Each structure stands twice: as structure tokens, then as C-alpha cells.
Amino acid sequence: MNYKTTRADGGVANAAAVNPPEMREVYARELSRMAEEDERIVVLDADLMRANGTATFRERFPERHIDVGVAEANMIGVAAGLSTLGLIPFPGTFTCFAARRAFDQFFISANYARQNVKLTGTDPGVAAAYNGGTHMSFEDIGLMRTIPRIVICEPSDPVSLAALLPQIAYRRGSSYLRLHRKPIAPLYAQSEDFEIGKGKVISEGNDLTIIGTGAIMVAEAIRAAELLAGYGVSTRVIDMHTIKPIDEQLVIDAARRTGAILTAENHQASTGLGSAVAEVLTEHFPVLQTRVGVQEEFGEVGTQEYLQKRFGLTADNIVERAHQLLARKAARVL
Amino acid sequence: MTTSEATALKRKAIEIRKLTVDQIAHLGVGHIGGSLSVVEILVLLYYRHLNVDPQNPRMPERDKLVMSKGHAGPALYSVLADRGFFSTGMLHTLNQGGTNLPSHCDMNRTPGIDMTTGSLGQGLSAAVGIAIGHRLQHLPGRVFALIGDGDTNEGQTWEAAMSASMYGLGNLVVFTDYNKMQIDGPIESVMKTDNLNDRWTSFGWFAQRVDGHDIVALSEALERALAEASRPSMIIADTVKGKDMPQIENDYKNHNMPLTAEDRERAFAHFAMLEEALR
Numbered sequence: 001m002n003y004k005t006t007r008a009d010g011g012v013a014n015a016a017a018v019n020p021p022e023m024r025e026v027y028a029r030e031l032s033r034m035a036e037e038d039e040r041i042v043v044l045d046a047d048l049m050r051a052n053g054t055a056t057f058r059e060r061f062p063e064r065h066i067d068v069g070v071a072e073a074n075m076i077g078v079a080a081g082l083s084t085l086g087l088i089p090f091p092g093t094f095t096c097f098a099a100r101r102a103f104d105q106f107f108i109s110a111n112y113a114r115q116n117v118k119l120t121g122t123d124p125g126v127a128a129a130y131n132g133g134t135h136m137s138f139e140d141i142g143l144m145r146t147i148p149r150i151v152i153c154e155p156s157d158p159v160s161l162a163a164l165l166p167q168i169a170y171r172r173g174s175s176y177l178r179l180h181r182k183p184i185a186p187l188y189a190q191s192e193d194f195e196i197g198k199g200k201v202i203s204e205g206n207d208l209t210i211i212g213t214g215a216i217m218v219a220e221a222i223r224a225a226e227l228l229a230g231y232g233v234s235t236r237v238i239d240m241h242t243i244k245p246i247d248e249q250l251v252i253d254a255a256r257r258t259g260a261i262l263t264a265e266n267h268q269a270s271t272g273l274g275s276a277v278a279e280v281l282t283e284h285f286p287v288l289q290t291r292v293g294v295q296e297e298f299g300e301v302g303t304q305e306y307l308q309k310r311f312g313l314t315a316d317n318i319v320e321r322a323h324q325l326l327a328r329k330a331a332r333v334l
Numbered sequence: 335m336t337t338s339e340a341t342a343l344k345r346k347a348i349e350i351r352k353l354t355v356d357q358i359a360h361l362g363v364g365h366i367g368g369s370l371s372v373v374e375i376l377v378l379l380y381y382r383h384l385n386v387d388p389q390n391p392r393m394p395e396r397d398k399l400v401m402s403k404g405h406a407g408p409a410l411y412s413v414l415a416d417r418g419f420f421s422t423g424m425l426h427t428l429n430q431g432g433t434n435l436p437s438h439c440d441m442n443r444t445p446g447i448d449m450t451t452g453s454l455g456q457g458l459s460a461a462v463g464i465a466i467g468h469r470l471q472h473l474p475g476r477v478f479a480l481i482g483d484g485d486t487n488e489g490q491t492w493e494a495a496m497s498a499s500m501y502g503l504g505n506l507v508v509f510t511d512y513n514k515m516q517i518d519g520p521i522e523s524v525m526k527t528d529n530l531n532d533r534w535t536s537f538g539w540f541a542q543r544v545d546g547h548d549i550v551a552l553s554e555a556l557e558r559a560l561a562e563a564s565r566p567s568m569i570i571a572d573t574v575k576g577k578d579m580p581q582i583e584n585d586y587k588n589h590n591m592p593l594t595a596e597d598r599e600r601a602f603a604h605f606a607m608l609e610e611a612l613r
């Protein structure tokens with residue numbers, strides 16, 4: 001784990017932290033690397049290959065890249081057709097269109113038909129920034145979680161993204177990758193192992209556990225834990241890069257050890273990570289939980305920074321909610 | 335249209351381009367290309383045809399416009415501000431936190447916007463619903479829509495096209511901003527959208543094709559469309575993405591791009607030249 005040297009403000013040791021890679025570049029590079037060795041890998045776009053970084057894949061493998069134009073439903077259907085022949089299609093668009101626009105096609109042609117469609121959505125939640133409310137997905141994890149047996153991943157950094165991508169490709173069944181496409185400094189050392197369905201403990205602590213997902217909220221969770229340390233609060237931080245299947249053992253273990261859980265996601269506070277964690281807690285080890293996320297609101301336009309504040313997706317808000325949670329925990333114990 | 339009327343509208347188009355470039359350059363980035371390509375269509379509608387009242391933007395008997403290519407909001411905002419729906423000063427709030435002028439059109443935030451758009455392919459269906467509703471409620475207003483050629487890739491656009499002809503929507507006039515560009519490149523290399531005239535005609539529409547930057551030709555086509563009583567009308571407007579900013583014209587990369595103060599100055603120098611030529 002090298003998050004302290006790469007993420008903290010001072011003493012940046014890692015060159016990648018100074019000039020962090022774009023997640024979309026890592027995504028396209030890894031797809032190309034896999035495609036080099038495996039002819040079954042095909043990439044599809046819906047007029048957003050430049051936004052999503054897959055234009056480089058098209059240059060390298062023109063025959064194995066399909067741009068269907070602005071037609072997301074068609075893209076998913078075409079991907080499902082390719083999958084019936086044993087190909088491994090990776091269709092991609094913004095999260096809003098991946099989840100909302102083509103949900104039935106993804107549900108039926110990809111999942112119900114038991115195909116291997118590896119859907120990628122980019123610019124999750126507030127990352128849509130200037131594209132505004134129509135493009136701001138606060139519900140995509142929720143929608144996807146309703147699909148039986150699907151895999152849902154939201155990697156927090158380039159290292160975990162690169163490690164999870166081949167597993168997504170070769171695990172049988174359809175999946176949804178929620179991808180931040182902008183530059184993100186590596187959180188993990190290259191040697192770190194990742195496994196679909198196994199969350200990562202980033203730091204140990206006793207008073208509460210923050211479970212975050214995705215590039216924005218895992219970073220905010222780490223910062224919040226640092227701030228909480230200033231108040232003498234010892235915080236365990238978990239990067240839950242796989243939302244489905246959720247790492248039940250890790251959630252139960254966190255509940256047992258710290259007795260209070262705060263989930264943090266760039267998504268509605270309901271239906272996503274927080275709900276998945278709550279389901280595990282209520283069935284196996286009920287402890288108090290607080291869900292940091294968007295509270296029943298639609299997205300709107302602004303800078304990402306503005307929107308994070310607007311919707312409470314900040315380390316400061318996590319800290320405030322953590323204090324409230326700890327007070328409730330103390331009151332309950334007494 | 336008289337020559338002096340045409341000249342006045344051409345002047346207005348330059349003013350609208352100025353407001354649009356200034357608006358986006360003030361923020362520093364935005365959907366400039368597809369905003370500049372629709373200017374003449376909007377000017378013709380808002381300064382000659384649409385029955386709208388800036389003091390009473392929700393007047394029930396008004397004509398309505400659905401901007402299906404919602405990312406052209408900045409061009410429409412320039413027109414609405416200039417017509418007095420809100421102050422031109424508000425244009426500098428584009429996309430800033432808490433603004434009433436988001437990058438994509440929003441009927442709940444901006445006076446004069448008739449439908450919320452931004453998810454492509456949805457606009458024409460809404461226009462069809464409004465046109466059918468006008469008929470049900472005996473409203474006199476006509477319904478206009480503006481769609482993009484990329485927007486036309488969406489299957490829903492064609493579902494709406496079928497409904498419009500099935501229901502004989504003579505009160506619906508739609509423009510295609512045929513700039514032949516989408517985000518990933520020229521439509522020719524991404525998703526061919528050719529023979530548009532034949533496509534719309536075969537769907538039962540009255541289709542015409544005109545130069546989308548020629549106010550007089552556009553106006554004549556619109557008059558013919560408005561004379562259609564029982565068919566929806568499509569006006570395929572040949573346009574240039576990034577029109578009248580020579581440094582970016584016809585480059586697909588102008589879809590959503592940074593604009594600096596220097597870009598603005600260059601554009602304004604060109605606009606001054608165009609204004610001079612109209613004297």
C-alpha cells in the first residue's frame with residue numbers, strides 16, 4: 001500500500017502522482033494488451049470513443065472496434081450478438097446511457113440470455129460535471145444491482161483497474177464497470193493483488209469503518225480518516241471495488257471489529273453500495289450504519305468540486321457524519 | 335421576405351454568434367460547434383415566426399420549440415436573452431454551480447425553454463407528444479423541433495417519425511441540423527446518415543433540403559412547411575459545424591472544446607468583417 005506517499009499533499013515520491021495517468025488511457029491500454037493475445041476481445045462505442053479513450057483501440061484493431069453512432073440500445077444488442085459466437089465484447093458509453101438508456105437491452109439480450117457482455121460506463125455521478133443533470137448517474141449501481149448474478153466493479157485507481165479488467169473479461173457472465181475516466185494518481189503499488197468480490201483494507205482502525213467505492217469517494221474516505229485521526233478517532237478504511245457480489249465476510253468483519261459502518265459513494269445513498277452493505281449487516285451482524293451519498297436528488301451542472309460539496313460527497317461531510325455516527329454508537333453502548 | 339428584412343436577420347445572426355462565443359469563452363469550454371451551426375434556424379424562428387412572449391414565457395397559446403440536440407443550449411440561450419426572456423448578463427453564468435443555464439436545455443430552469451433535453455433521441459418524441467396535445471386541447475400554437483444528424487442515429491428518433499406521420503401532425507415542423515459531424519468524427523466515417531430526404535419522405539413526412547445558413551432559403555422552406563396541413567414537415571438544413579469561426583469550422587473536434595479569450599478575439603474580428611460586408 002503506498003497511498004500515503006502518492007495521495008498526501010506533501011512528499012510526493014511517485015512520478016505517477018505528479019502526472020497521474022488518465023483512467024481511460026489505462027482502460028484502453030489494458031484492452032489492447034488483452035486483445036493482442038486474445039482474438040475474442042471486441043470493443044464497441046456509441047459516438048463516445050474519443051471521450052472514453054478507446055479511439056486508440058480502434059487504431060490498433062480497426063476490425064475489432066465497432067462504433068454504432070449515437071445508438072446505445074443497438075450497441076448492447078450488437079454486443080450480445082457477438083457474445084453468442086464466443087466473442088468477448090466491451091461496449092462503453094457514459095454511465096447514464098449505459099445504465100438508463102439501454103437497461104432493457106442489457107437486462108434481456110446480455111444477462112437474461114446468459115451472455116458475456118462487459119459493459120463499461122464512464123463519468124459516474126458528479127464526474128459528469130459540466131454535462132449536467134441529464135448526464136449525471138446517481139442510480140446506475142442501483143439499476144445494475146437488480147440484475148441477477150451480474151458483476152459490478154468501480155475501481156478507485158489505475159492499478160486496481162488494470163488488475164480487475166482481465167478478471168472481468170474472463171469471468172463468465174455479463175458485468176458493469178463504473179469507470180472514472182479522468183487522471184487519478186495510483187493508490188496501490190503495482191504488486192498489489194486484487195480479486196473480484198474481495199474488498200481492500202486500506203488502513204486499520206477500531207472506532208469505525210468507512211467503506212468507499214470509486215476514485216472520488218475512496219480518496220475522500222482516506223482524507224476523512226486522516227482528519228478523524230486528528231480528533232483521536234481510529235478509522236478502518238475499505239476500498240469496496242466490487243459492489244456485486246459484495247464482500248460479505250469483509251463487511252461482517254468490519255462490523256465486528258469497529259461496531260459502526262459509514263459507506264461513501266458517488267451515487268444515491270440508497271440502492272447502491274450503502275444498500276448492499278446494509279443488506280449484509282441486517283442479516284448477519286447488525287451495527288449502526290450511516291450512508292454518505294446523494295439524498296434523493298437529481299444531478300445538476302457545475303464543476304466536480306462544486307458538485308461534491310453540493311451533494312455532500314466530501315471528506316468534510318464524511319467527518320461530520322462520522323462524528324454523528326460515533327455519538328449514536330456511544331449512546332447505544334451506554 | 336424583403337431584402338432589408340433578410341439583411342436585418344443576417345445581422346441578428348452575427349449578434350447571436352457573438353453572444354454564443356462570448357458565453358462559452360467566458361466559461362472557457364463548451365459545445366461551440368453545434369451551437370454555431372443552428373444560429374440561422376433559431377434566428378428565423380425567434381425573430382420572424384414564433385408566437386412567444388418574453389414577459390409570459392408559459393403563455394398557453396404560444397408556439398413551442400424542442401431543442402432535441404440539447405447541447406446547443408448556448409445558442410438558444412443567446413437568442414432567448416436577446417429577445418428579453420432574461421438578461422444577457424445571465425449568459426455568463428453558463429454551467430456554473432447553481433446556474434439557470436446548464437449546458438443542456440432544462441425547462442424547469444430557463445425561461446423560454448419548452449422541453450428538457452440532453453439525452454439524444456428523446457426530443458422528437460416529446461415534440462410529437464406536444465403536437466398531439468395541442469390538437470387535443472385545441473391550442474393554436476405550432477410545434478417546432480431541432481434535431482442533430484448524430485441525434486438521428488437513435489432508434490427513438492425513427493419511432494417518433496412513425497408516430498408523427500401516423501397521427502398526421504401538420505402542426506409539427508422539424509429541422510435537422512445537417513452539419514455532417516458527430517463526436518467521433520464526420521458522420522460518413524461513424525454512422526452514415528445520407529439520403530435523409532428519402533428517409534423522411536418514406537416515413538410519410540414532407541421533406542425539403544436547403545442551405546441552413548441562407549436565411550431566405552430557410553424562410554421559403556419554412557413557409558412551404560407551414561402550409562402543410564396533414565403531414566409533419568422535415569427541413570434538412572445543410573450546415574457547417576462551427577460556422578463563422580474559420581479557425582474551427584468543419585473540424586469534428588469542435589464539438590465540445592476549450593475557447594480562450596484569444597479565440598474569442600479572433601472570432602469577433604471575423605464577425606466585424608461579416609458585419610462590414612452587410613453594410
Ligand SMILES: Cc1ncc(C[n+]2csc(CCOP(=O)(O)OP(=O)(O)O)c2C)c(N)n1
Pocket residue numbers: 046047048070097101367368369371403405452453454455481482483484485486511513515516517575589
Ligand atoms: C443518448 C445520448 N448518447 C450520447 C450522448 C453524448 N453526445 C452528446 S452530443 C453527441 C453527438 C451528437 O451529434 P449531433 O446530433 O450531430 O450534434 P451536432 O453535430 O449538431 O453537435 C453525443 C454522442 C448524448 N448526449 N445522449
Ligand SMILES: [Mg+2]
Pocket residue numbers: 482483484511512513514515516
Ligand atoms: Mg451533427
